[in-house]
Amino acid sequence: xxxxFYPVNDFGPVMxxxxxxxxxxxxxxxxxxxxxxxxxxxxxxxxxxxxxxxxARLFLDSFFKFLVLVSFVLGAxxxxxxxxxSIQVSPRTIGLMVQSFHWVWATEWTFxxxxxxxxxxxYRYGKFLNDRAxxxxxxxxxxxxxxSLFWINGILSxxxxxxxxxxxxxxxxxxxxxxxxxxxxxxxxxxxxxxxLIALVxxxxxxxxxxxxxxxxxxxxxxxxxxxxxxxxxxxWYLLSMPADSRAWAxxxxxxxxxxxxIAVGASSLIGWYSLVAFWYGRLYINGxxxxxxxxxxxxxxxxGEFVRExxxxxxxxxxxxxxxxxxxxxxxxWRRIGMSNxxxxxxxxxxxxxxxxxxxxxAIVFRQQCSVxxxxxxxxxxxxxxxxxxxxxxxxxxxxxxxxxxxMPPFAGTAEEVEALVQFLRWHQQGKxxxxxxxxxxxxxxxxxxIQAYLDQAGTEPSDMAQRNAAMRASAGLFTQKx
Amino acid sequence: MxxxxxxxxxxxxxxxxxxxxxxxILHVLFMNFVVAGTGWLAWASLRGQLWFAKSVSESNKLPxxxxxxxxxxxxSMLSGAITxxxxxxxxxxxxxxxxxxxxxxxxxxxxxxxxxxxILGFYALYxxxxxxxARRSVWVRTLTALIPFACVAFVAYSWTENHLLSTSGVDxxxxxxxxxxxxxxxxxxxxxxxxxxxxxIPTMCVxxxxxxxxxxxxxxxxxxxxxxxxxxxxxxGVGASLLCGVAYIVAAPQLTGVFVGPMAxxxxxxxxxxxxxxxxxWTIAARNSSAAGGLPYSALAMxxxxxxxxxxxxxxxxxxxxxxALGAARLEQLYSRHQAAQEVEGFWVFAFFLILNAGLIAxxxxxxxxxxxxxxxxxxxx
Numbered sequence: 116x117x118x119x120f121y122p123v124n125d126f127g128p129v130m131x132x133x134x135x136x137x138x139x140x141x142x143x144x145x146x147x148x149x150x151x152x153x154x155x156x157x158x159x160x161x162x163x164x165x166x167x168x169x170x171a172r173l174f175l176d177s178f179f180k181f182l183v184l185v186s187f188v189l190g191a192x193x194x195x196x197x198x199x200x201s202i203q204v205s206p207r208t209i210g211l212m213v214q215s216f217h218w219v220w221a222t223e224w225t226f227x228x229x230x231x232x233x234x235x236x237x238y239r240y241g242k243f244l245n246d247r248a249x250x251x252x253x254x255x256x257x258x259x260x261x262x263s264l265f266w267i268n269g270i271l272s273x274x275x276x277x278x279x280x281x282x283x284x285x286x287x288x289x290x291x292x293x294x295x296x297x298x299x300x301x302x303x304x305x306x307x308x309x310x311x312l313i314a315l316v317x318x319x320x321x322x323x324x325x326x327x328x329x330x331x332x333x334x335x336x337x338x339x340x341x342x343x344x345x346x347x348x349x350x351x352w353y354l355l356s357m358p359a360d361s362r363a364w365a366x367x368x369x370x371x372x373x374x375x376x377x378i379a380v381g382a383s384s385l386i387g388w389y390s391l392v393a394f395w396y397g398r399l400y401i402n403g404x405x406x407x408x409x410x411x412x413x414x415x416x417x418x419x420g421e422f423v424r425e426x427x428x429x430x431x432x433x434x435x436x437x438x439x440x441x442x443x444x445x446x447x448x449x450w451r452r453i454g455m456s457n458x459x460x461x462x463x464x465x466x467x468x469x470x471x472x473x474x475x476x477x478x479a480i481v482f483r484q485q486c487s488v489x490x491x492x493x494x495x496x497x498x499x500x501x502x503x504x505x506x507x508x509x510x511x512x513x514x515x516x517x518x519x520x521x522x523x524m525p526p527f528a529g530t531a532e533e534v535e536a537l538v539q540f541l542r543w544h545q546q547g548k549x550x551x552x553x554x555x556x557x558x559x560x561x562x563x564x565x566x567i568q569a570y571l572d573q574a575g576t577e578p579s580d581m582a583q584r585n586a587a588m589r590a591s592a593g594l595f596t597q598k599x
Numbered sequence: 600m601x602x603x604x605x606x607x608x609x610x611x612x613x614x615x616x617x618x619x620x621x622x623x624i625l626h627v628l629f630m631n632f633v634v635a636g637t638g639w640l641a642w643a644s645l646r647g648q649l650w651f652a653k654s655v656s657e658s659n660k661l662p663x664x665x666x667x668x669x670x671x672x673x674x675s676m677l678s679g680a681i682t683x684x685x686x687x688x689x690x691x692x693x694x695x696x697x698x699x700x701x702x703x704x705x706x707x708x709x710x711x712x713x714x715x716x717x718i719l720g721f722y723a724l725y726x727x728x729x730x731x732x733a734r735r736s737v738w739v740r741t742l743t744a745l746i747p748f749a750c751v752a753f754v755a756y757s758w759t760e761n762h763l764l765s766t767s768g769v770d771x772x773x774x775x776x777x778x779x780x781x782x783x784x785x786x787x788x789x790x791x792x793x794x795x796x797x798x799x800i801p802t803m804c805v806x807x808x809x810x811x812x813x814x815x816x817x818x819x820x821x822x823x824x825x826x827x828x829x830x831x832x833x834x835x836g837v838g839a840s841l842l843c844g845v846a847y848i849v850a851a852p853q854l855t856g857v858f859v860g861p862m863a864x865x866x867x868x869x870x871x872x873x874x875x876x877x878x879x880x881w882t883i884a885a886r887n888s889s890a891a892g893g894l895p896y897s898a899l900a901m902x903x904x905x906x907x908x909x910x911x912x913x914x915x916x917x918x919x920x921x922x923x924a925l926g927a928a929r930l931e932q933l934y935s936r937h938q939a940a941q942e943v944e945g946f947w948v949f950a951f952f953l954i955l956n957a958g959l960i961a962x963x964x965x966x967x968x969x970x971x972x973x974x975x976x977x978x979x980x981x
Contacts, residue, residue, distance in 0.1 A: 119697050122704040122776045188721045191681050196714045198688065199703065203711065206700040213692045214936070218945025224685045225949070225956040231682045232960045235675045236967050244970045251966060255959055286944040461769070465779045 118446065120461040121206045123483045128494025131204045131487070136425055138200050140418045142193040144309065147302065147417065149186035149230075150264050151310025152178070153257025155339055159332075160253050164246045168335055170328035175249075176242060178317045183238050187231065205488060207441035208432040216270045216286060223266035230259035264302060272298045275428050276356060281435050297353035304342045304349060305417070308386065311339035312410045319403030333401050340390035346383055358434065360522070361427035369523070372426050379419030382412040429523035430578055438525035438578075440488050447576040450528035456480045456536065470543075472552040478540025481533045492544055499544045510538045511563070515570035518579040526576055531567035535560075600927055604862045604915050609934050611941035615694050616918065622686035624907075624914050629680035631799035631910075632806045634755060635836070636669045636676070637720070637748040638796075639803070640727070644744030647737065662820040662892070665828055668810050669803075673747075674724045676806075681717075693940050695765065695933070698925070701772050702765035709781040710761060713754045720750025752796075759792050760784075766924040787851035793843040798913075800836025801877055804829045805906050808884070808899045815893045826888030830881040833902065837877055854920060863919040870912025876905030 126134065156175055163171040201209040213220065233256040241249055272294035273280065280289030318324075318332045354362055365372045386409050393401065401409070430438050437443055442450070456477050464483075470476055482490075482498070490498040502510050515534050517524040527534060543552050554560060605613035605620075643666045661667070691699050703710055723746035726732055732740055764775070764783040775783065808829050811821045848854050858867040880902030884894045922930065 121697075121700055122772065124704060124707045184722075184725060187678055188725070189718060191678065192714055192718050192721070195681065195685070195688070196711075199711060199714065202700050202703045203707070206704065210692070210696050210700065213689065213696075214940055215943060216945070217689055217693055217940060218943060218949045220689050221686065221949045222945070222952045224682075224689065225952045227685065228682050229956040229959050229963075231678055233963045235678065236963045239675070240967045240970070244967070248966050248970050252963060255963060259956070259959075462773060462776050465777055467779060 118458070119207070119210075120459055122462050123487060124203065125483075125487070126491070128491055130489065130491055130495040132425070132489060133495060135197075135200050135204045136422060138193060138196055139425070140414075140421045142190070142197055143421055144414055144417045145186055145190035145193060146264070147306040147309040148313055149182065149190050150257075150260045150303075151306035151308065151339075152182045152186065152313070153253065153260045153310075154307050155310045155314050155336065157250065157253045157257050158339060159335060160246070160250045162335055164250065168331060170324065170332055171335070173321060173324065173328075174314075174318060174332055177321045178314055179234075179238055179241065181313075181317055183234065187234060191231075205432060205439075205441050207443075208437055211433060211437055212270060212274075215284075215289065216273075219266050219270060219286065219290060223263050226259045226262040226266065230256060230263060233259060261303065261306075264306070265299060268299045268302060269295055271424070274431075274433050275361060275424070276358065277434055277436065293356045294353060297349055297356050301346065301349040301353055304345055305413075305420075307339050308343050308346075309410075309413050309417070311336050312386070312406060312413050314339075315401050315406035316403060316410055319401075319406055330400055337390060337393055337401065340386070341394070343383070343387045343390060346387065350380070350383075357427060364427045364429075364523070365423050369426070372423055375419040375422040375426070377419075379416045379423065382416035382419065386412050386416070430518070430525040440485050440525060440528075442485070442525065442528045444578070447526050447528045451530065451571065451576055454530040454533055455484055455528060456533055459484050470548075470552075471550055472539075472543075472554075474536050474539050474554065475543050475552055477533065478536035478538070478543075481529060481537045482540055485528060486537075499541050502541055503545055507538060507542065508566075510541065511535065511567050512570050514538060515567050516574035518577075519574055522579040526574060526578060527571065528576075531564045531571060534567045534571070535564060600922065600930075601861045603865055604919055604922075607862065608930075609938065611937040612694075612930075612934055614941060615690055615937055619687055619690035619694055620914055620918055622683070622690060624910055626680060626683040626687055627910055627914060628802065629676055629683050631802035632676045633673060633680050634751055634796055634799040635803035636673045637724075637751045638800075639665065639669055640673070641745045641748035644741045647741075660820075662822040663811060663814055663825070664822045665807055665825055668807055668825075670727055672806075672810065674721070674728075677721055677724060693937065695921075695925075696936070698765040702761045705764060705772055705775050705780075706757070706761055706783065707781055710757060713757045716750045716753050720747045720754075723747045723750070755796060756792060759788055759795075762921070763788060763791075766921050785851075787847060790843055790847035790850045794840055794847045797836055797843055798840035798909075800840070801833040801881075801902070802906050802910065804833035804836065804881075805899070805903045808894050808902070811892060812894060812896070812899060815891060821892035823890055823892040825892045826894055827885070829894065830885035830888070833881045834878065834885075837874060837881075841874070853923075857920050857923050858916060860919070860923070862922070863916045866912040866915035866919070868912070870909045870916065873905045873908030873910070873912060876908060877902050878905075880905055 156179065159168065159171040159175055162168040163175070198209065201212075233252050237249065237252045237256060241252065244252070269290035269292070273289045273292050276292045276294040277289050278292045280286075280292070314336045315333060318329055318336060321329075324332075354365065357365070360368075365376045367373050389409065428434060428439075432439055432441075435444065459480050464476055464479055468479060470479065482492070486498055490496050490501070492499055502513070505513060511534060513520040514527055514537055515531070516527075518526045539552070539554070543549065555563070600607055605616040608616065648666060663671075723743055726743055727747075732743055735743075760783045763785050764772070767783075767785075807825070811825050811829075814821050857863055880898045880900075884898035884902065887895045887898060889895075
């Protein structure tokens with residue numbers, strides 16, 4: 116088996132998913148602003164050319180400056196940062212994504228280049244160009260920005276719904292997956308809405324603009340919030356395109372997922388309702404503070420949505436292929452046979468992480484390789500806290516049968532000795548990391564390992580199957596309802 | 600490994616190596632402008648010569664100096680450098696996935712810090728053009744102008760560090776990891792960094808030369824000092840980078856064998872031919888510059904061809920150094936991955952959109968050019 120071991124870094128109390136998730140939310144929001152911003156500007160340039168808004172020219176120049184400063188700097192660098200952070204969190208995942216879709220990424224790069232050139236051309240020379248040339252540049256910019264979404268959307272939605280790519284490994288089958296269109300359309304509408312809200316902030320921030328001009332611009336920009344009416348249908352379509360177990364997760368199976376989905380839906384609904392009321396009365400003025408608040412709500416909606424999109428993939432980062440901890444589905448059986456901790460000695464523990472007892476060291480390596488991508492020790496989602504109330508035997512069975520313990524956990528990829536090492540490591544950590552650590556007599560240990568082996572064999576090496584996962588979700592949702 | 604680059608490798612490996620080097624050259628063209636340009640701005644600020652136009656229309660009215668052209672263009676060029684850098688960043692992951700990822704992970708948060716540093720440098724470049732800064736004290740202005748250079752220098756250092764660590768091998772990686780280090784150093788590092796850093800000056804001079812040239816074509820004023828400054832600066836840059844190159848070879852003597860080896864020799868010769876062309880071009884330019892600040896077209900073209908040849912030659916040599924350091928055994932393990940990557944669908948879609956979007960990019964330039972009359976009349980109206 117070819118398995119590339121990579122150095123694993125400790126993020127301290129911060130869960131690695133928080134690093135990639137936080138950055139991802141910021142980047143997606145900025146990218147949506149850049150994409151929707153193009154459409155907003157095309158629309159206003161068209162209004163200007165058709166004589167329906169003279170104030171649009173002043174707005175366009177102010178808005179585009181803001182867009183360049185935010186999107187071309189922060190958006191571009193956070194885009195590169197996404198790659199680097201993905202490498203830090205899960206090199207095997209990003210490696211698989213790059214290997215499978217590098218031509219899609221390369222194609223996206225050509226659009227990204229076009230977006231930057233047309234954007235800077237407008238930024239530098241827009242003031243001096245005739246209206247037709249301005250509109251042409253804006254249309255090129257908008258299409259380039261939207262196509263960058265088109266390409267990356269295929270890769271991101273593939274992670275959750277790879278479909279028959281799993282068997283064929285054909286890039287286009289993976290790219291045009293079940294989630295592609297609903298996700299693309301939803302994100303397009305979200306982009307326009309985000310950009311329209313930021314545009315409302317900018318309209319209120321432009322100095323020396325008459326109140327009547329502001330009102331006119333607010334009215335024009337608010338029109339672009341109308342497509343939000345489609346969001347419930349597109350969101351539902353996207354939800355239906357998800358695998359059943361992932362959908363169950365988001366709709367009650369997991370408290371965290373459901374809560375974040377509620378934030379996304381709630382925040383979007385608030386923005387939508389506000390816009391609807393504004394349309395209904397037709398004369399509602401949105402001031403800077405309100406626009407700012409609505410933009411924050413849009414950020415919350417983006418954050419909630421992205422959290423759910425990332426979360427419902429578990430236990431996989433690429434569904435049915437690669438687990439969250441970077442272990443391939445096909446590799447688990449082999450690691451069960453030969454054990455991962457010896458092989459992982461390619462990168463031994465750091466000098467300051469070496470402990471007195473060999474079994475604790477082995478447990479630390481198992482934790483590093485299999486758990487640390489989602490769990491910390493003593494920080495966010497801390498493994499020692501999650502297992503503190505368990506008895507030793509409970510801990511053994513729960514770890515050996517991880518995929519049964521929680522259907523969003525991958526199966527344990529190691530031997531019975533490694534399960535026991537992890538149990539001892541967690542217990543040692545829970546007890547304040549004492550300098551010495553004694554183990555039971557050999558005979559008892561042999562019996563313990565035999566029991567763990569039986570637990571492992573019972574659970575098998577496959578993830579909890581769909582029906583099992585769904586049943587577990589329903590049970591968990593029912594339990595949640597009962598508790599409430 | 601005993602044939603001219605990239606022909607000694609299996610077709611898939613050769614294909615990705617060519618794509619990587621080709622896109623890297625494009626990135627370096629922009630990057631050199633930014634590296635040398637931020638250095639120039641820092642130097643100008645220390646000498647109290649910092650002044651910038653706040654808008655394109657204002658810069659069009661005043662005679663352009665090297666400093667004003669740089670301040671005007673450098674944010675866009677940094678954007679260009681970042682955008683152009685995406686493609687080689689993609690192909691390096693196909694070619695050397697384990698090496699690249701391992702170095703990233705080993706340098707950890709130290710490596711990741713290039714991102715906030717880049718953001719800081721980028722915004723500092725924009726701040727340099729604001730009226731807000733113009734109203735601040737000389738100290739604030741000077742310090743602000745030093746920020747982009749400091750940030751770019753840090754990013755350049757970190758990339759060099761990352762690159763050298765990625766080629767240093769598994770045993771070294773293991774030691775580095777176990778000891779919990781986050782800084783990597785080799786004796787050759789500073790000389791290598793200086794060779795590339797100072798070598799960026801002639802590229803920047805070529806860019807500035809063409810910018811001045813096209814201003815004159817559009818009847819926009821250019822400060823005559825540019826025609827004196829650029830050839831001198833470029834020649835000093837070429838000479839100093841050659842000296843640093845010698846120091847680099849002294850610090851890493853194995854490089855001599857690589858440069859004159861079968862894989863790199865033709866490219867090394869190309870780089871030297873490029874240096875000769877640059878020296879000739881800039882010497883002619885220094886002797887024949889116009890009083891209006893223009894550089895002779897043919898001399899500028901010759902220097903530009905020289906810069907391109909040197910960049911292309913040295914970029915390939917840089918790659919050959921990496922390939923040699925990895926060694927045949929390690930490379931052979933990578934061949935199957937390159938082959939698998941080449942079998943992935945999508946190349947023709949990429950090729951189609953590459954051509955289409957290159958055409959659209961050209962069209963954007965044309966749109967702006969054919970509106971030059973409008974720009975000019977706007978300028979004349981004041």
